[in-house]
Amino acid sequence: MATLRVRLLFPAELVREPIIYSVATRHHLIPNLRKARVTERSGEAILDLSGDEESLRQGIEYLTGLGVKVKPLPIE
């Protein structure tokens, strides 16, 4: 089990989609929201994703494929 902290930036057209829910269910990850600033125009979230290494890799790939910008962050 590994935990990866990521910053997600998603565009307006994805604000209506349950992105965090779907990445977690599809790729067997546990999401913990550390920070979120979601408005009508855009969304920014800092998320801890926990799961095995392969799931994390696929999860990030899934998010990127949707058009979400994903940036890994260090966990203090």
Add this chain to the structure above:
Amino acid sequence: MSRRRVHLTFQGQLADEPALWNMSQEFGLVFNIRQADLEGGFGWVMLELEGGDDQLEAAVRWLEGRGVIVAPIEQDIVAG
């Protein structure tokens, strides 16, 4: 299946718990964050939930039991 839109206020208690995820798994709900301003366990989230009526009701109580203030997205409807 019903949808419910709720306004949640977090007051620090759940900083280290994946609360929304645990809730969704416990009650079989899909959640979507539509607006939020949350950091370090403090702040608010406008959430859309989808699931069975009883599960939605139970999820609201589960959140309340953890100290989250659960309001409709209109927030306070009762007026003076």
Add this chain to the structure above:
Amino acid sequence: MSDIKGLKCRECARAYPIRPVHVCEFCFGPLEVDYDYAAIGARVTRQSIEAGPATMWRYRALLPVDGEIVVGRYCGLTPLVEARNLGKALGLRRLYLKNDTVNHPTLSFKDRVVAVAVNKALEFGFPVVACASTGNLANSVAAHAAEGGLTSFIFIPADLERGKVLGTSIYAANVVAVRGTYDEVNRLCSEIADKHGWGFANINLRPFYAEGSKTFGYEIAEQLGWRAPDHVVVPAAGGSLITKIWKGLREFHGLRLIPGVPTRMHVAQAAGCAPIVTAVRANTDLIRPVKQPTGIAKSLAIGNPADGYYAFKTVKQSGGMGEEATDEEIVDAMKLLAATEGIFAETAGGVTLAATRKLVQQGAIGRDEVTVACITGNGLKTQEAVAAALRPPIHIQPTLRSFDEILTQSNGAGPSLVDGKAA
């Protein structure tokens, strides 16, 4: 006739047609009425307004009602009282009271918002109007529904005192007492509105309802001789009134009806429930809900104010402040208002004046600046709040001697017949 473009999301500016909806489907932001100000400006002048009825409907070009005004025709245009005596007591030369204790028909500013909402409900064809309220809103919705021949449902917390229910029940309203916490009552009403498709004052009629509050600001400006004051002190519950008074003043300026808006908007809350004042002081737009409001100012006891964020922004944008008042300060201010100006306000009025007094003491309001304190409801509705603080009657025998005795005493150590006046 209508110069209304539709509804618009306050956050993302998405447009919606005029219908009973209140939340943007896209971003969950609140919807607001969107006017064609150019068209309104072309036909609205000071003269055209002055030629209108002596009610708030003289501003109907700026209200979202299309057809004939069916209910609440006598609402508004309440006195703007030049409060010389109270001003003296508070250290203000130019203090005015916008006196909605005498608003028609239910003696509070809520008649303004409900008059718009219920006319709109009739236009939409709702057979039922509803609200959740512990006081003024309930009275007003029930009265206007009765006038409009509509059925009304009024939801109240089950532990509300009987006396408070009476001013609603008299209008043949269906008063439903919900056994549950305040939060549960809130959530239930949201679901009822969703399910039954009724006209709900604070829910699907909200964009229209809220516009009625603008007339409070319009009247202040017109009654001051077409100018905006330097300060307005507004009591806040859900936070809508202060944002709408500000909106009304700015609309008037945009329409060149007043020369400018130098106005600082100050927010007043009771110490037992002051989420907006707390946010203003901490300078954060994160409004922390108050879980258990306390104190006598029940009409302001809204812990999770729907317009808290916008109220905060109004105060900040206008350069205003926030002040709170304890129960004791509220009662003192109510007594002072009554003793100096002969006006019996409800507790919210006490909150406003206690806050005004503090703002003067802090130097936030200058002695010569034009200041308007908003008195939003009538004290006869909340008599229990002051009952204990008032002097009981003086009992005498039915003889002249007995009366003369107490008159003499009042000049000495006995109970004074002339106290209670401002120092």
